[in-house]
Amino acid sequence: MSISMVRLPPDQKSVSKNASPYHEDPSQRGYGVESADRWENDSDSSLVNEMTILEEVEHQRSPKPVSTLYLLILTLSTGGLQVVWSTVMSNGSPYMRSLGLSQSLTALVWVASPLAGSLVQPWIGVLSDQSRNPCGKRRPFIAGGAVATTVCLLMLAWTKETVCFFATRIGGDIHGATIQTITILLAIMWVYALNIAIQPVQSGIRAFIIDNCPAHQQIEASAWASRITGIGSVLGYLSGLVNVFECVSMWENTQFKSLCITAALALGITVTISCILVQEVDPTIEDPTKRSQYNMRALFQTLRQSLFTLPPVTRKVCKTQFFAWMGWFPFLFYHTTYVGSFYTKTVFHRHRPLGHVTNAVENAINAHGIRVGTVASIAFALVALISNLVLPVLVQISNKDKFVSEKISVKSFSTSFAIPGLTLGRTWTLAHILFATCMFGTFFISSSTSATVIVGIVGISWAVTIWAPFALISEEVAARQLNRRHQAILETIEDSSDQAGAIMGLHNMAIAAPQIIAALICSILFRLLQAAGVEDTIGWALRLGGIAALFAARLASRIGEGE
16 A cells, blocks of 8 residues: 655644554553654654654554463453353342242343443443543443442342341341342342443443554454453353352352352452553543543434444444344343253152152252253353354454555464355354254253253354454454544544444444343243243243344344455
């Protein structure tokens, strides 16, 4: 690509300092700026040397790749976040049922997650984009959200103990219906608070990765994020299987409490490491003329503008995600209960004719059923992790984006094993088809073993789901940001880069909104099927999810890379 000779007027001679966040402070960034001091040497000149400008632009087009260790640290917090989600998705429903909530109402409770994602996260993304906090745009939101998430998670786990503590102080009956109702209402409140608190963490982490990784390594960064997410899932499910606090007899629901403690520690440790070791550019230095804007009208206009100006690939990804997550919602929230139900049905059928099912025996059977479901979750997480390690090597990573220099080597993974024609978009399409096939396969499941096999296979689709869409979006957004900064240098135009926080917030809205619809459908479906005497209620919810996945596969097949 040829670059025309451009002269900058004297008042524009320092504009390149704000051209790219990777070049503000080499000691903070950790990757290459070979001529970081060149502008200081020419600070008294009335005319910047033309070749110096061209070399700086070309250097930004071909930034020095960051190390694997840097990518690992940058994406580490996704693992802690996934441990939290593993706790909520796999054990949240059994925990709420143990408090006395019905299955149909439990489905409505989980509307909290997509509702918060739809209404809260886009605003958090815009707020972080507008932030001019000296600590960085994303880190304050990530750290604050992590603290709030920890508090809500622990309070949810100890809801019953909290209510009983205050009930005994006022002389109430801790076994009465009123106390049970208060316990359920308080637990629902903490579920909603938890889902609101986690939004700054979720939005901030993804934008944090886009902001602090070169455009040509975004796919690699997304792959590392998916791998660490897979590790987080495995650790989260394993902590539920190995009940480290079982010896504390004064605690009830010790398995859920164990998971919550583990999740809180994992989130706190990983977020601390990422926020301390990855230094963001001080936004006040990046553009001293801008200040934090928290005017609701201005924020709404910014969000609306981002919605109507979404990049083309991002827009297609969001449309695909809408149908994809209508299918993922029932699976993620009910697969543990679904697998465990086959075990409990078998055991109850064996013991009831003998009259051996006392309350203690029933509780023990239900608890073991949850463990069986957790084993299936571990199989799901392990398959996803292995797929996260293998698929980036098999998928043909193409980079046709005109904004990225031809000098950049985008073959960050070994390409010797890449399957010709297996692009990221096609891989995502196949993942939807595999998911739909597994959901329809529930017609033929008759035991917890076969259910576990189906859940494990779905791990392949999940591995692609947590990698492909984020890779497609982050690569496109980062490349467009880089291109606009170059235009700002060469043409002295205002840097109006895409706002990563707002775009990732809108993408999450495309993920969250269909889950609200799916939760309402599941609640109605459960009530209707239970009234009709149908036992396999969750199975039918999974099959409806398979139909939604077929629509997602059709939309994903239309996504072309490098658009």
